[in-house]
Amino acid sequence: MKTFDWIVVGGGLAGSALSYELARTGFSVLLLEDSPAPSNGTRYSYGGIAYWSGTTELTKQLCQEGIEIHRHLSSELEADTQFREMQLLLVIDRDRDPETIAQQYQQFSVTPALLTPEAAKAAEPLLNSEAIAAALLLPHGHVSPEATVKAYNQAFLRAGGVMQIAQVTGLARMGDRIKGVITPTQIYEAGNVAVCAGGLSRALLKSVGISTRLYFTQAEIIETPPAEVQLQTIVMPAELKRFEMEAIAGSADQDALWDQPGHEVVSPILDIGAVQFQDGSLRIGQVSRTLTDPTAQADTSTSEASLRQAVGHFLPALKQLPGQWSSCLVSFSGDRLPLVGHFAVAEGIHLFSGFSNPFALLPSVARRFAQAAAGTTDQPDPLLAQLLPDRLI
Numbered sequence: 001m002k003t004f005d006w007i008v009v010g011g012g013l014a015g016s017a018l019s020y021e022l023a024r025t026g027f028s029v030l031l032l033e034d035s036p037a038p039s040n041g042t043r044y045s046y047g048g049i050a051y052w053s054g055t056t057e058l059t060k061q062l063c064q065e066g067i068e069i070h071r072h073l074s075s076e077l078e079a080d081t082q083f084r085e086m087q088l089l090l091v092i093d094r095d096r097d098p099e100t101i102a103q104q105y106q107q108f109s110v111t112p113a114l115l116t117p118e119a120a121k122a123a124e125p126l127l128n129s130e131a132i133a134a135a136l137l138l139p140h141g142h143v144s145p146e147a148t149v150k151a152y153n154q155a156f157l158r159a160g161g162v163m164q165i166a167q168v169t170g171l172a173r174m175g176d177r178i179k180g181v182i183t184p185t186q187i188y189e190a191g192n193v194a195v196c197a198g199g200l201s202r203a204l205l206k207s208v209g210i211s212t213r214l215y216f217t218q219a220e221i222i223e224t225p226p227a228e229v230q231l232q233t234i235v236m237p238a239e240l241k242r243f244e245m246e247a248i249a250g251s252a253d254q255d256a257l258w259d260q261p262g263h264e265v266v267s268p269i270l271d272i273g274a275v276q277f278q279d280g281s282l283r284i285g286q287v288s289r290t291l292t293d294p295t296a297q298a299d300t301s302t303s304e305a306s307l308r309q310a311v312g313h314f315l316p317a318l319k320q321l322p323g324q325w326s327s328c329l330v331s332f333s334g335d336r337l338p339l340v341g342h343f344a345v346a347e348g349i350h351l352f353s354g355f356s357n358p359f360a361l362l363p364s365v366a367r368r369f370a371q372a373a374a375g376t377t378d379q380p381d382p383l384l385a386q387l388l389p390d391r392l393i
């Protein structure tokens, strides 16, 4: 039986980018994805590239590298990721103070323009300007998440990678070393295993006794077929509740709850947002819940009604568009930085998940990860080193 250099578990954006970068670097790589058409976090994402959002030297540099990679990715992968430079319109509710909120955005590497309601409507004609006190406008990148994953996967196969549709049901552990992965039909062996299983990564690692501070939300959205309306910008709230929710739900004192199905760690939130893709379809999101059972079912009709009500407030033309409600898992870490690196408790096992800003950060982190694995530099990667110490467990 062949022993691969690397097995990558999970074919969302994280696993697809990482497997491609590892194969490109010269490793023999097996990518295992559970489903031929996964309903994962990547599939239902807006695909926005918040490259403006770096706040530290680490995140500023990764964001800058990330947007540079995106700008050339279609040509590198020889397939169209549908990359475009767009504008992100962050709406501020009528009862909020625009100056205070604009001030909070001064921490980012690119700071937004503060727009009056009239100027915001000029940028986004579908906007109900009476619903807002002001808006912030930022440059933002955009790709089709599905096209990007497909492009990565095709380039991975061309680079000699092997992809199989199979569910990894366990990790093959021998003493203090992970030797491969177990699927219902086969054991695959590898020198290294990278877990990129999104919201299911925690449970998979737990099955071999490895604890990690990785969590997940159930995100709920409406997806429309191609529509005649034309949304010019990506619209989101200036005050996102999701990050506050993740900080509380991902705090150390809540950690034990995440191993017990049946809990809701904090109350659900709704951050209303909308994006239109190049084919005219739209995604309208998102309700986020912290249910500790990854298979928990939401009350579909209540969730859909709340999404429609909220989007209708800011973008009335979207309220009644025909569309399909869906949900997916989105992984997150306790400190908004991705969980990337190897575990000290066992050899050969790595985590690559929990990106809160994946489309901006992932391409660069995957490239650096592969280069570090290949040992192409004398020193450990100084940026990856900042992501590692003590954060995985």
Ligand SMILES: Cc1cc2nc3c(=O)[nH]c(=O)nc-3n(C[C@H](O)[C@H](O)[C@H](O)COP(=O)(O)OP(=O)(O)OC[C@H]3O[C@@H](n4cnc5c(N)ncnc54)[C@H](O)[C@@H]3O)c2cc1C
Residues within 6 Å of the ligand: 009, 010, 011, 012, 013, 014, 015, 032, 033, 034, 035, 038, 039, 040, 041, 042, 043, 044, 045, 046, 047, 048, 049, 050, 166, 167, 168, 169, 196, 197, 198, 199, 200, 201, 204, 219, 220, 221, 285, 286, 328, 329, 330, 331, 353, 354, 355, 356, 357, 358, 359, 360
């Ligand atoms: C509505 C919405 C909007 C978003 N907008 C943005 C945005 O604008 N910008 C941004 O950067 N991010 C955004 N995100 C977040 C982002 O899309 C996700 O965080 C990211 O795509 C996650 O990628 P991933 O590969 O880590 O996980 P996933 O895409 O969830 O992929 C994990 C994969 O692992 C597979 N898997 C799991 N367990 C196993 C197993 N045992 N065996 C085999 N395979 C397995 C799953 O089938 C799945 O395909 C958004 C998310 C949502 C829901």
